[in-house]
Every structure is written in C-alpha cells, then in structure tokens.
Amino acid sequence: MRLLLLVVALLAGCAAVQPSAPPAPPQENVAIAGLMDTARADAAAGRLPSAAASLERALRIEPRNPRLWQELARVRLAQGEYAQAEGLAARSNSWAGSDGALRAENWRLIAQAREAHGDADGARAALNTAERYGR
Amino acid sequence: MARRRKSWRFLRFGLLVAALLAAGYTLYLDVRVRREFEGRRFALPARIYARPLELHVGLRVPEADVVRELSGLGYRPAARAGESGWFVQDGAQLEIAARTFVFWDGPQPAKRLRVTFDGDAVTALTDAQGQALPLARLEPLPIGGIYPTNNEDRVLVRLGEVPKPLVDELIAVEDRRFYTHHGFDPRGLARAALSLVTGRVEGGSTLTQQLVKNFFLTPERTLQRKLTELLMAVLLELHYDKQEILETYLNEIYLGQDRDRAIHGIGLAAQFYFGRDVGQLTLAESALLVGMVKGPAVYDPYRHPRRALERRNLVLRETLDQRSITRAQYDAARATELGLNPKPAMGTSPYPAFVQLVHRQLLRDYDERDLRSEGLRIFTTLDPRVQAAAERALTERLAEFDRQRRFGEPGLQGAVVVADPQSGEVQALVGGRDPRYQGFNRALDADRQVGSLLKPAIYLTALAEPSRYTLATPLDDGPFVWKSRGSPDWRPANYDKRFHGAVPLQAALAHSYNVAAARLGTALGVERVLATAQKLGIERPLSPYPSTLLGAANLSPFEMAQMYQTIASGGFRSPLHAIRDVTTLDGRPLKRYPLAVEQAFAPEPVYLLVAALQDVVREGTAQGLASWLPPQLAVAGKTGTTNDERDAWFAGFTGDRLGVVWVGYDDNRVARLTGSTAAVPVWGDMMAALEPEQLALPRPEGIEQVAIDPQSGLRAGAGCDGALELPFIQGSAPSAQAPCTGVALTERVKNWFERLFGQ
Numbered sequence: 019m020r021l022l023l024l025v026v027a028l029l030a031g032c033a034a035v036q037p038s039a040p041p042a043p044p045q046e047n048v049a050i051a052g053l054m055d056t057a058r059a060d061a062a063a064g065r066l067p068s069a070a071a072s073l074e075r076a077l078r079i080e081p082r083n084p085r086l087w088q089e090l091a092r093v094r095l096a097q098g099e100y101a102q103a104e105g106l107a108a109r110s111n112s113w114a115g116s117d118g119a120l121r122a123e124n125w126r127l128i129a130q131a132r133e134a135h136g137d138a139d140g141a142r143a144a145l146n147t148a149e150r151y152g153r
Numbered sequence: 154m155a156r157r158r159k160s161w162r163f164l165r166f167g168l169l170v171a172a173l174l175a176a177g178y179t180l181y182l183d184v185r186v187r188r189e190f191e192g193r194r195f196a197l198p199a200r201i202y203a204r205p206l207e208l209h210v211g212l213r214v215p216e217a218d219v220v221r222e223l224s225g226l227g228y229r230p231a232a233r234a235g236e237s238g239w240f241v242q243d244g245a246q247l248e249i250a251a252r253t254f255v256f257w258d259g260p261q262p263a264k265r266l267r268v269t270f271d272g273d274a275v276t277a278l279t280d281a282q283g284q285a286l287p288l289a290r291l292e293p294l295p296i297g298g299i300y301p302t303n304n305e306d307r308v309l310v311r312l313g314e315v316p317k318p319l320v321d322e323l324i325a326v327e328d329r330r331f332y333t334h335h336g337f338d339p340r341g342l343a344r345a346a347l348s349l350v351t352g353r354v355e356g357g358s359t360l361t362q363q364l365v366k367n368f369f370l371t372p373e374r375t376l377q378r379k380l381t382e383l384l385m386a387v388l389l390e391l392h393y394d395k396q397e398i399l400e401t402y403l404n405e406i407y408l409g410q411d412r413d414r415a416i417h418g419i420g421l422a423a424q425f426y427f428g429r430d431v432g433q434l435t436l437a438e439s440a441l442l443v444g445m446v447k448g449p450a451v452y453d454p455y456r457h458p459r460r461a462l463e464r465r466n467l468v469l470r471e472t473l474d475q476r477s478i479t480r481a482q483y484d485a486a487r488a489t490e491l492g493l494n495p496k497p498a499m500g501t502s503p504y505p506a507f508v509q510l511v512h513r514q515l516l517r518d519y520d521e522r523d524l525r526s527e528g529l530r531i532f533t534t535l536d537p538r539v540q541a542a543a544e545r546a547l548t549e550r551l552a553e554f555d556r557q558r559r560f561g562e563p564g565l566q567g568a569v570v571v572a573d574p575q576s577g578e579v580q581a582l583v584g585g586r587d588p589r590y591q592g593f594n595r596a597l598d599a600d601r602q603v604g605s606l607l608k609p610a611i612y613l614t615a616l617a618e619p620s621r622y623t624l625a626t627p628l629d630d631g632p633f634v635w636k637s638r639g640s641p642d643w644r645p646a647n648y649d650k651r652f653h654g655a656v657p658l659q660a661a662l663a664h665s666y667n668v669a670a671a672r673l674g675t676a677l678g679v680e681r682v683l684a685t686a687q688k689l690g691i692e693r694p695l696s697p698y699p700s701t702l703l704g705a706a707n708l709s710p711f712e713m714a715q716m717y718q719t720i721a722s723g724g725f726r727s728p729l730h731a732i733r734d735v736t737t738l739d740g741r742p743l744k745r746y747p748l749a750v751e752q753a754f755a756p757e758p759v760y761l762l763v764a765a766l767q768d769v770v771r772e773g774t775a776q777g778l779a780s781w782l783p784p785q786l787a788v789a790g791k792t793g794t795t796n797d798e799r800d801a802w803f804a805g806f807t808g809d810r811l812g813v814v815w816v817g818y819d820d821n822r823v824a825r826l827t828g829s830t831a832a833v834p835v836w837g838d839m840m841a842a843l844e845p846e847q848l849a850l851p852r853p854e855g856i857e858q859v860a861i862d863p864q865s866g867l868r869a870g871a872g873c874d875g876a877l878e879l880p881f882i883q884g885s886a887p888s889a890q891a892p893c894t895g896v897a898l899t900e901r902v903k904n905w906f907e908r909l910f911g912q
Binding site (some may be wrong): 052077105112 | 207210211212257258285287390518573575576578667723725733734742745747749750752809851853
C-alpha cells in the first residue's frame with residue numbers, strides 16, 4: 019500500500035514537472051462558467067442537444083479548455099454517439115497537460131464509450147490507462 | 154317578318170351561348186381564384202445568418218468592428234426612446250439597445266448592454282443598471298438567402314402588426330372606397346373607360362384589383378385582361394373579407410429592388426428601408442412606403458430622394474384630407490427627413506461564395522424546393538470580420554500583382570478559405586478576386602495542382618515510424634531516378650535546380666526539397682502516403698503514381714483546408730462545415746450540425762510535423778511571413794508552387810485560425826508566381842489584420858525534448874556548444890553522444906544542421 023502511494027506520488031510528481039499546454043486563464047472565465055452551468059442543467063434535465071449547443075458555444079470562446087471538451091464527450095456519450103464521445107475525450111486529453119485526474123476521467127469515458135460500442139478489450143485497455151493516472 | 158323573327162332567334166341563341174360561356178368562364182375564374190388564394194402560401198426564402206457575435210470580458214475585438222457589425226444589422230447610431238435597435242458610442246464605451254431575436258435555442262429578449270473597451274479587447278460588460286453580464290450574444294448578421302424564382306424576398310406580417318396609420322395612408326392614396334366597394338370602383342372604372350377612348354388603359358384599380366393583377370395575371374395591358382381582372386376582383390371579394398384581402402395585399406406588394414433581390418411586402422420593406430419592424434414605423438416612414446407602391450423604381454428613395462420626399466408628403470396630404478390624421482400629426486411628419494437606413498445594398502448575398510457552400514451543405518439534408526419556399530432560418534459559421542480581411546487581402550494583392558507583371562487579361566485569380574482549426578467551422582470563403590461575383594467559386598470548384606502542399610502527408614507517414622524517422626534523420630537529396638515498367642523514368646528536380654546532399658528531415662520539408670521528398674515518399678510507398686492523405690481528409694482518390702507525391706494532383710483550396718485542419722488540430726479531423734443550426738420560420742429547431750471530432754492520428758507524429766511546419770515559417774520557404782507576423786506567434790505552414798509557376802499556394806495556421814490561399818490564372822497560364830511571393834503575402838495581409846493567437850500545440854505525453862548537437866546530428870553532451878532542442882517521440886532520439894571535440898569548423902563540416910538552425 020505504501021509502495022502504491024509512493025508510485026502514485028512519483029507519477030504525480032512527474033506529471034507536475036512535465037511541460038504543459040499554455041496556461042489556462044488564471045481565473046475561470048465567467049462566460050464559460052455560465053455556459054457550463056446551463057449545459058449541466060440541460061444535461062441533467064435530458065435536454066442533451068441544448069447542453070451540447072451551450073458547450074460548443076463555450077468551446078468557441080475557450081477552445082483549449084479540456085473540461086469543456088470532456089463535458090461535451092459526456093453529453094455525446096449520453097446521446098449514444100460513442101465514436102464522437104471517444105474522439106472528444108481524446109481531444110480533452112490533448113489539452114489536459116499535467117492534470118492526471120482529468121486524464122483519468124477522460125479514459126474512463128473512453129472506456130464507457132468502447133464498452134457501449136461492444137469493444138470490451140478496448141474498454142479494458144482504456145480503464146487500465148485510467149488507473150495509471152490514479153483516481 | 155319571318156326573317157326578322159329568325160334573326161331574333163339567332164340573337165337569342167347567341168346571347169344564350171354568350172351567357173353560358175360567360176358563366177363558364179366565371180366559374181373557371183372562381184375556381185382559380187379560390188384555389189390559388191386559399192392554397193396560396195408565399196414562397197419564403199431560406200434566410201442565412203452569420204455567426205452571432207458573443208460579447209464577454211476578455212474578448213479581443215476592436216470597438217470599431219462591433220460598431221460595424223451593429224451598423225450592418227441596421228442599428229441606428231443614436232438613441233431611440235422606448236425602442237431597441239440602436240447604439241451610442243461614447244469613447245471607449247458602447248451602449249447597445251439590442252433587439253429581440255429568436256435563436257435556435259429560443260428567443261432572446263431585447264436587452265440594454267454597456268460594453269467597455271480597452272485597446273482591442275472588451276474589459277467590462279454590464280446591463281443598463283451596471284450589473285455585470287457574463288455573456289451577451291448579439292443578433293447575427295443576415296448574409297443572404299436561398300430565394301424563390303425571381304429572387305422575391307419578403308417577411309410576412311399579420312394585419313394586426315401593421316400600424317393603423319399605414320393602412321389609412323394606403324387607403325387614402327390607393328383606394329379610398331376600399332371598405333365599401335365590391336372589388337371594383339365604378340367611378341374609377343368610369344375614369345378608366347374614359348381613358349380607353351384616349352387610348353391609354355390605366356388607373357382606377359382598387360387594392361383588390363391590384364392584388365389580383367399581381368397574383369394571377371401577366372402585366373400586359375389589354376381590355377380583355379382588364380375585364381378578367383375585374384371579374385376576379387369581384388370573385389375575390391365574394392369569398393374573402395376585407396381584412397384577409399388587405400393582409401395579403403400588404404405582404405404581396407412589390408416595394409423595390411436591392412440589386413438582384415426583389416423587396417416584397419411591407420414587413421421586409423420596413424426592415425430594408427428603415428431597419429425597423431413594421432410595427433415601429435412612424436407616420437412619415439409608412440407614408441414613404443405607401444407612396445412607393447405606385448412606382449418603386451420611380452420613387453426609389455435612395456436614388457431619387459427629392460422625388461420620394463415629395464411623394465411621401467403628397468401621401469401625408471391626402472391622408473390629412475381624408476381626416477385620418479390630425480393637422481398636428483401632418484405637420485410633424487412632413488417636417489421629418491426621409492430617415493433611411495444607411496445599410497449598404499446587399500442583393501441576394503454579399504458573400505455569394507460562402508452562401509454557395511451553405512447551399513451545398515444544406516442540400517445534403519433538404520430539398521431545393523423547401524429551401525426556396527419554407528422560410529427556413531440557417532445559422533452559419535461565417536465571421537464577417539474574417540471574411541472582410543480575406544476579401545481585402547486577396548483583391549488588393551491580386552491588383553498589385555497584375556500591375557507588376559502585366560500578363561494581360563483576364564487578370565490573376567485567387568481563392569481563400571479560413572476555418573477554425575479546432576472545430577472545422579468555416580469562417581470565411583472568397584471564391585475569386587471579385588468577392589461579390591456570383592459565378593465560378595474557386596475556393597470550392599477550382600481543381601488545381603497542389604504541388605508541395607501535399608508533402609506533409611509524406612512526412613507524417615515517415616514520422617509515424619519513430620524507429621526509422623525523426624526530425625533529425627538525414628534524408629538524401631542527391632540525384633534520384635524512379636523507374637517503373639511501362640512509363641518513362643521520373644527524375645524529380647528541386648526548385649533551385651540543385652541537389653543538396655544529406656539534409657535533416659526537418660530541413661528537407663522547411664526548404665521544400667522535391668528530391669528528398671520523392672525519395673522518402675517512394676521509400677515509404679506511394680500507397681501508404683496516399684492513405685495518410687486520405688486520413689488527413691482528402692476524400693478524392695489520388696492517382697497512385699510517385700509524381701502525386703510532389704503534388705501532381707488536382708484539388709480545390711477547400712480540400713486543402715480540410716487536410717490542414719487535421720494537422721492544425723493535432724491529428725483530430727473535424728469535417729469543415731458552414732452550418733451550425735437550422736430552424737423553421739418561427740424558430741423551432743430542425744437540425745443541429747454538432748461539432749464532430751475524430752482522432753485520425755496519434756498526437757505525437759502530428760506534433761513533430763507541426764514543429765517542422767513551424768520551421769517552414771521560421772527558416773524555410775515561408776520566412777517572408779516575418780514581415781507580417783512576429784516570430785513569437787510560431788505560425789506553421791507550407792508553401793506550394795507548381796510546374797512553371799502556374800499555381801501559388803500557402804496553407805498555414807495560427808493558434809486560432811487556419812487559412813489556405815491559392816493564386817493563379819483560370820486558364821492555367823504560366824503565372825511566374827510562387828507560393829512564397831504570391832500566396833504568402835495574401836495570407837500575411839489577412840492574418841495580420843486579424844491579430845491571430847500564438848500557435849502552441851499541446852505537447853503530447855510521449856514527446857521529449859532532446860538536445861542535439863547541430864554539427865553531428867547526435868545527442869549533445871555537456872561539452873557541446875550551441876546544442877539545439879528538438880522534439881522526439883520518446884526513445885527515438887539518437888542515442889550516440891556527439892563527440893563535441895571543439896574542432897574548428899570548416900566550410901565542409903558546416904553542415905545542414907547549422908545552416909538550418911542559423912548557428
């Protein structure tokens with residue numbers, strides 16, 4: 019257990035020193051936050067196309083925000099657009115920099131998309147990758 | 154006597170036949186009137202909108218551009234109490250009374266906004282009470298439509314929306330007894346009959362007759378047609394009440410011409426001439442429109458303002474005479490100016506090339522007939538700012554090249570495509586040097602040799618094999634012959650007609666060496682390279698010949714933009730698209746075109762390719778871009794020049810925009826222009842005007858930076874001077890340590906790495 023913690027700490031350390039994408043704006047953009055809230059409310063109420071539309075609006079403002087890509091991946095997954103969900107989660111990964119938790123979540127989304135797609139092996143591989151990034 | 158009786162019988166018989174015929178004809182007309190009037194639905198064009206401008210703190214946009222957008226929307230530059238649709242500019246502050254607008258995600262109410270600018274960015278955004286707003290979406294600019302035959306355009310209104318004074322004016326001027334007659338006015342008819350004697354058939358038409366004439370009949374002026382019109386007017390009045398007839402009249406009436414677009418109906422006329430909804434028209438404004446009914450060309454207020462003003466005042470006078478308005482109202486209205494919307498003429502579209510792309514993409518999901526009649530609302534991705542920059546850059550540069558070179562008529566042509574690399578949204582499309590020209594769209598339909606623009610497909614294929622190829626791998630640019638049975642030997646040559654020996658892969662791309670690329674491509678296999686091109690988004694099948702590697706393939710600027718989109722986004726292909734949403738006329742969402750992303754390549758090799766394409770701009774064939782954009786932007790791109798300099802290309806991208814420029818002659822004449830000398834300047838002009846963002850592709854996890862000794866191309870040790878950092882896919886960097894002996898350089902040793910990196 020201690021060993022595991024050590025490994026996790028090491029991994030986290032590695033991730034932290036790794037050069038990352040251009041820094042996100044220091045404080046959360048209020049416009050983005052508002053759109054994200056709208057999207058979450060819409061998604062929760064099952065209005066998935068509206069949720070996607072709000073996230074796309076947000077992405078036009080901040081195309082490098084990995085959380086937006088991830089949220090959109092989640093909406094697509096809920097819409098049953100598995101290939102799109104996987105592509106969008108991968109896109110989120112490309113902007114995730116050293117955020118291991120975010121990457122792990124993206125890989126879990128990819129795993130779900132593959133699972134739903136009937137790709138059990140692919141799903142398992144994605145879950146393993148998610149594990150690597152810790153929880 | 155008998156004879157007389159006989160002729161009487163004949164007469165009676167004749168009368169009977171005539172009556173029967175007349176009855177039959179009337180019946181026929183009746184059926185026609187009823188069927189056409191009831192089944193009548195005005196054909197409404199699909200209306201196309203640009204992207205809406207989303208204002209928020211931090212948005213980089215010059216205040217002048219926002220003002221231009223508002224003016225384009227017909228917003229007036231002065232406050233109008235109790236109304237929206239205006240703005241007031243006060244230094245760095247802009248107050249906007251935004252109109253209500255129905256977006257695809259529902260109606261957005263009218264709203265007062267205060268926007269503060271600092272430099273070219275929004276620093277504050279509040280409502281009228283000073284309450285901060287996170288985001289404000291302006292209504293999108295209408296950029297054209299897909300029109301019914303005759304390019305008729307109209308905006309339907311209900312009679313209830315039309316101000317009563319307008320109806321009063323109309324009746325005062327065109328048909329005073331409208332509410333009492335039965336479709337025709339005997340007195341007017343008498344006048345018309347009288348004029349028959351003088352040989353001119355004119356006047357005396359009631360509103361009903363005018364409507365019948367516009368609806369069912371051709372414009373010829375014969376007695377028979379006049380009688381038919383009269384009969385139909387009576388029939389129309391029999392079946393429909395005055396309100397229905399009036400409403401239809403107000404929507405049908407022709408009120409002017411906007412280039413090739415015909416302005417029909419009072420609703421569109423109010424918007425076109427005054428930038429207002431019909432309900433907001435003033436007495437004077439509606440008087441002008443009513444006055445124009447008689448002759449929209451004669452009383453065109455833009456071309457004949459004096460005449461139009463006199464006509465308007467006459468309408469006011471007649472309305473006063475009918476006691477429909479008071480003396481005070483009359484005096485006040487008469488004293489006003491015409492007050493026209495300064496909006497420039499647009500015709501069917503100011504952006505025909507982009508609208509053509511929209512139309513084609515719509516035809517995948519809609520019938521042509523529906524597009525031309527159902528009044529669909531199409532929300533697109535066009536960014537008017539980007540479009541304006543692209544148009545200006547292309548037209549001005551082409552005019553300049555023509556002056557410099559004088560290669561005769563017709564002059565040079567060109568095309569530009571600009572897209573968002575992250576989403577594949579097309580932001581601008583210019584189809585030729587006259588951006589208003591509705592014909593041949595070179596951005597979509599010019600099939601031209603692409604030359605070196607295809608080379609990234611070769612290098613990406615190579616870089617995907619890190620065990621064999623890295624950016625530092627030496628390539629052979631010595632003489633090369635490709636032999637294949639049944640076809641002549643292929644001996645590719647470099648643009649400078651020289652061979653360059655061993656060159657690092659990155660430099661071979663930066664300087665666009667054909668021989669090194671041909672050798673690399675054939676070593677990898679033409680089919681594999683073409684498969685990469687296909688994955689990059691080139692859907693058209695390419696000939697599997699080695700010459701295709703060097704761009705002996707005819708493709709359009711739009712197809713090239715798709716290929717570079719995939720590269721610019723780090724390997725994620727998003728189909729280039731021009732439409733976001735479609736709604737019905739009343740705003741019900743019909744179809745969304747969602748952002749689509751497919752990971753076509755692993756991020757690592759694309760990252761290396763982009764690094765090499767940045768080198769094209771830093772050191773290679775596109776280094777001229779430094780005159781437009783600072784090196785910190787780290788722009789990536791590729792030039793292309795085809796045989797005998799017939800086509801000049803540049804495809805490049807920044808952090809936020811991807812652009813492809815093509816320049817050449819339509820008849821494929823020798824242009825004596827290269828990608829560097831012709832396409833790069835257009836691209837540079839355009840992008841510099843748009844203040845692009847830095848290109849900073851996120852570094853994938855599997856990439857490491859390794860210091861390389863520029864002399865040997867090997868891993869630099871601690872003792873190496875001037876070591877260079879290059880990205881490598883993990884484990885692919887050279888393992889051997891450079892000697893770094895500090896031996897004095899000789900010209901012979903001063904190898905490509907140094908020249909490449911400017912040591």
